[in-house]
Amino acid sequence: MTVAPPQKTAPTVHVFADKTALVAAAADQVIELMRDAIASRGRCSLALSGGSTPKPIYQAIAQADLPWDKIYVYWGDERYVPATHADSNAKMTYEAWLSHVAIPADNIFPVPTDTDSPQTTADQYQQTLASSFGTTLPDTPQFDIILLGMGDDGHTASLFPHTAALNETERWITVGQKDEQPRITFTARLINQARQVMFLVAGASKQAALSQVFAADADSATYPSRLIAPKGELRWLLDADASHGLPTTVERTVHQLTP
Template sequence: MTAPHIEVLPDKAALVERALTLSVQLIQDAIAQRGRCTLALAGGSTPKPLYEALAQTNLPWSFLHIFWGDERYVPIDHPDSNAGMAKTAWLERVPIPPQQIHPVPTAAGDPAADAHQYEQSLRSVFPDADVPTFDLIFLGMGDDGHTASLFPHTEALQVRDRLVTVGHKDGQPRITFTVPLINQARTVLFLVAGANKQHALSQVFAEEGDAQMFPSRLIHSQSLWWLLDHGAGQALLPR
C-alpha cells in the first residue's frame, strides 16, 4: 500500500491555495492522458473556497464530468445541498456542458431508489468498468472521523457489492459513494481544517485503530493526499 501524502499548511487560505494548484495539475493531466477528467466533489465549508477559486481558472471545461461523493437527502435548492453549494460557487460560473454535471437524485422520496438511480448514472459514464475509476475525488473529514456519508458504526461502511448506498446521520438518510468506489480512484484528496479534527486525525493515522469508529481509515486509493491546515494537523508535525 502506497503511503499517503500528508501536508500541513499554515492556515486554511494556504490549504485552499495548495489544493487549487494540485487540483488544476491533476485535471490537466487527466485530460492530457485520457481525454477527459472525472471528478467527485465534497460538500461542507472547507471545499467551498476551493470551488470559488477553480471558477476563476482557465481550464478546458468541456472535458470535465462532475459527480458528488455524497449528498444530503434534500432538494438541490436547499441550503444544505452539496450540489447546490458547488453549483453556486463554481459550476454555474464556467461552461461545463450541463449533461456532464451529475447531481445526486433526491426527488423519489425513496433514498434507496435514488441511490440505485445514481449508480446507473455512474455506469452510463463508465460503461466498461465494474468499479469506475475516478480521476479525482475530493473528501472532507468530520470530527468523528467520517468521510463522505460513511459514518461510524453504520451499515454503509460494510457495503462492498454496490457503488452507491444510503448512509445515515442522526436518523437522516444521505446518499454516498461506497468504500470500494472511493478506493478505486486514481487520486483522493482530503481537505481537513480546524483544531476539532485533531483527535480523529490521530486515530486515522495511528498504526492500529478501529475503522468502524473512524471510517476515514478505510480510504486507500492509488494516490492519497491529505491537506491539513495547522489547526488540524499540528499534532502530526515533528516535535
C-alpha cells in the first residue's frame, strides 16, 4: 500500500518535563482555544481522542468556567463497542468531564455504535457531521479543535499502519481496523481541514515512532501520523521521555518545571 503524504505544514513542538506538566499545559491550551473559538465564531467544535493521556485533561476542563451551551463535542475515533463498554471513548469522556458540566445533550455527538455494522455506524456519523455543520460533499467540515494521540506504532485516531482507512480520500468518516477489531475513525482528509490539531504524546515507548513521523523521508503507510498536516495550526505536546525520539533538526520549545 502506498500512501502519499500531504504537504507538510510547520508544526510547533512543545516539550514538558513530565506527563503531569504536559497534561496541565494541554488543559490550559485547550481551554484557551475553546474560548478563542467562541469569541471569534460564537461556538466551538471540538473532536476528542481516547486513551489514558486525555482523561486528566478532560477532568481539568470540567473544572473550567466555560459557556457550555456554545461547545459542541464529537469523537475523532471510537471502538465498535456498546456505549456502556469499558473500552468506549465516549464512556470515559462522560465520566471524566461531560456528566459534570451543564453542556446540553444536543451539543454532544457520540459515535452510534448500536448499529448492524461498523460501516453503517460510519455512514451515520458522517451524516451527523453533515447535519451538524451544514456541510455536504465535496466540502469538508472544519473543526475548531481536534485532539489526537499517537500509538507506539505511529497510528493516530484509528488510522493504523497499512490499513485501507489510510487511502480513504473521499469520506470524512471510515472504518479502521486494529487486530481485526473494527474502529470508527475520522479520515486524514477531515482532520486536515481543522483550524487547530493538537497531538498529546507521552512516554519513552513513543520515541521510535516519533523519530519516523518527524523524519525528512519516511513511509506514511507505516507511520500514519505523518499524514496529519492541517490547513490550520498543528501543535505537538510531548513529555521529555517521548521527545528523545525527535530528530535533532526539529525545532522545539522546552518548558521547564516552575520552581
